[in-house]
Amino acid sequence: EVxxxxxxxxxxxxxxxxxxxCAASGFTFRNFWMGxxxxxxxxxxxxxxxxxxxxxxxxxxxxxxxxxxxxxDNAKNSLYLQMNSLRVEDTAVYYCARxxxxxxxxxxxWGQGTLVTxxx
Amino acid sequence: xxxxxQSPSSLSASVGDRVTITCRASRDIRNELSWYxxxxxxxxxxxxxxTSSLQSGVPSRFSGSGSxxxxxxxxxxxxxxxxxxxxxxxxxxxxxxxGPGTKVDIK
Numbered sequence: 662e663v664x665x666x667x668x669x670x671x672x673x674x675x676x677x678x679x680x681x682x683c684a685a686s687g688f689t690f691r692n693f694w695m696g697x698x699x700x701x702x703x704x705x706x707x708x709x710x711x712x713x714x715x716x717x718x719x720x721x722x723x724x725x726x727x728x729x730x731x732x733x734d735n736a737k738n739s740l741y742l743q744m745n746s747l748r749v750e751d752t753a754v755y756y757c758a759r760x761x762x763x764x765x766x767x768x769x770x771w772g773q774g775t776l777v778t779x780x781x
Numbered sequence: 782x783x784x785x786x787q788s789p790s791s792l793s794a795s796v797g798d799r800v801t802i803t804c805r806a807s808r809d810i811r812n813e814l815s816w817y818x819x820x821x822x823x824x825x826x827x828x829x830x831x832t833s834s835l836q837s838g839v840p841s842r843f844s845g846s847g848s849x850x851x852x853x854x855x856x857x858x859x860x861x862x863x864x865x866x867x868x869x870x871x872x873x874x875x876x877x878x879x880g881p882g883t884k885v886d887i888k
Contacts, residue, residue, distance in 0.1 A: 698825075700819075705868060705879055705880070705881045705882040706817070706819070706825060706868050706870075706879040706882070707879065708870075708876060708877040708878065708879065711875075711877070720875045720876070721876075722876045723876065756824055756825070761872075766815065766827075766830035766831055766834070767815055767830065767870065767872045767877075768815065768817070768825075768827060768870065769827050769830070769836070771824040771825055771826070772824065773824055774824055
């Protein structure tokens with residue numbers, strides 16, 4: 662059974678930093694692109710970042726470029742999102758998702774989400 | 782960037798109704814579109830991928846169609862568990878973009 666479990670969310674002041682983690686199990690992690698999607702209160706879903714299966718390619722939405730860094734450790738079956746210079750508008754539930762592999766399509770499995778609140 | 786629009790933004794329907802949600806892309810995305818269902822406080826769940834392929838385990842009352850710039854999600858007979866928000870996602874090019882969502886509630 663595919664499982665994705667996020668951790669690391671919490672309350673942080675504007676300008677602060679957080680590191681989100683996602684522990685993956687139930688599939689061959691190193692074969693899949695992975696990504697982060699967020700859901701701000703009262704808003705729709707927003708894609709944040711993707712990383713290729715071997716970590717060699719990374720893509721970001723413009724609003725987080727230069728502030729957030731996606732990374733992965735295939736030996737630990739783990740995905741990360743380092744978030745710096747956080748803004749109030751980054752407040753959201755952050756979901757880890759299995760992004761893509763040939764034959765599986767996009768974002769087929771999601772974690773339960775971790776809440777990030779940016780507030781003074 | 783490819784912009785996605787959805788219509789309607791919300792709808793009220795009864796159990797047993799046929800429901801159609803439309804998603805439009807600002808340019809040709811071929812069949813690079815997926816549909817997701819999200820209930821309050823829960824993670825999104827994929828329903829349809831590659832425009833019309835049904836996700837394993839998803840009831841056959843859900844179907845998807847379209848190509849290019851116009852796509853539809855159809856629920857043939859709405860069930861109580863289908864009251865939720867629905868989002869389309871284009872994955873033709875970065876940045877990946879979701880539609881703004883359609884909330885389906887009980888009439």
